[in-house]
Amino acid sequence: xxxxxxxxxxxxxxxxxxxxxxxxxxxxxxxxxxxxxxxxxxxxxxxxxxxxxxxxxxxxxxxxxxxxxxxxxxxxxxxxxxxxxxxxxxxxxxxxxxxxxxxxxxxxxxxxxxxxxxxxxxxxxxxxxxxxxxxxxxxxxxxxxxxxxxxxxxxxxxxxxxxxxxxxxxxxxxxxxxxxxxxxxxxxxxxxxxxxxxxxxxxxxxxxxxxxxx
Numbered sequence: 001x002x003x004x005x006x007x008x009x010x011x012x013x014x015x016x017x018x019x020x021x022x023x024x025x026x027x028x029x030x031x032x033x034x035x036x037x038x039x040x041x042x043x044x045x046x047x048x049x050x051x052x053x054x055x056x057x058x059x060x061x062x063x064x065x066x067x068x069x070x071x072x073x074x075x076x077x078x079x080x081x082x083x084x085x086x087x088x089x090x091x092x093x094x095x096x097x098x099x100x101x102x103x104x105x106x107x108x109x110x111x112x113x114x115x116x117x118x119x120x121x122x123x124x125x126x127x128x129x130x131x132x133x134x135x136x137x138x139x140x141x142x143x144x145x146x147x148x149x150x151x152x153x154x155x156x157x158x159x160x161x162x163x164x165x166x167x168x169x170x171x172x173x174x175x176x177x178x179x180x181x182x183x184x185x186x187x188x189x190x191x192x193x194x195x196x197x198x199x200x201x202x203x204x205x206x207x208x209x210x211x212x213x214x
Contacts, residue, residue: 002213004180005155006096007131007146010107010114012186013024014089014123018045018073020082027079028053028070032063033184039124044164045187048108048133080113085121085183085210088205093126099214105130105173106149106162108140128153142172150176161212164188170196172202181211 011017012159022041029036044052053059053067096103103126107114111132118124133140133150138160146162154161165186173180174197181200182193193201200211 001160001179003159003211004100004206005015005102005104005153005160006212007104007106007149007160007162007173007178008127009046009162009166009169010105010109010117010132011185012165012188013086014105015083015085015117015121016186017117018042018082018187019081021045023082024071024075024079028067029057034152042076042187044106046108046168048137050137050140055171075113080116081120083117083121085123086205090123092205095214096212097126101211101214102153102155102211104149104153105132106142106146107132108137108142108145108168109133110135110137119167128134138204142168143175146172146176146178150178163208165193167192167196170198181208183208 008014021044022038025041025044043056043084049068050064053064059067105114105127109132111130114130114132129143129152157177157195159180162169162178162180163183166188170180170182170193179199182188183202183203184190185204190201202211204206
């Protein structure tokens with residue numbers, strides 16, 4: 001297969017954002033008097049933030065709102081840039097663009113933060129459009145985010161490939177009837193990605209060129 005439109009997750013796929021996310025979660029939980037082990041917090045990388053505090057911490061809705069506000073006190077100024085672009089990603093993006101592929105970002109992270117991150121690392125020039133959530137994350141399901149990107153590019157489903165590192169990316173793609181590639185250099189396991197229904201598995205960034213048909 002050859003895919004003309006490539007949708008990219010951000011956290012765990014384009015950039016290794018774990019440090020900043022976890023530092024922000026640690027900061028938020030401390031405001032509640034909760035001390036957590038860092039290794040237990042990697043599950044926060046990927047899912048929508050409101051869902052994570054609700055599911056992983058068992059917070060009430062009012063506490064979820066407070067936790068997200070505390071998280072963003074740290075993240076907006078510091079955590080957002082405790083981050084790095086994965087090895088080989090920029091070279092892959094360059095090659096895809098040279099081969100006429102149209103690239104989009106489809107992430108559960110708020111679009112406002114996503115644009116700042118892409119600008120910081122000089123990646124904005126590769127992408128046609130960023131589909132992210134609003135700051136209240138009421139529109140943060142991966143299926144909805146992918147659907148908005150599809151509406152923007154107006155391509156047929158068979159022309160699109162979603163690339164991500166967690167089951168949410170794969171499941172969101174399946175709900176929109178598009179192909180999905182799971183990457184193993186991020187925060188999801190091969191088992192998680194395969195069970196979610198990934199059509200392809202990439203060991204590294206360079207594998208994505210083959211999968212995309214370049």
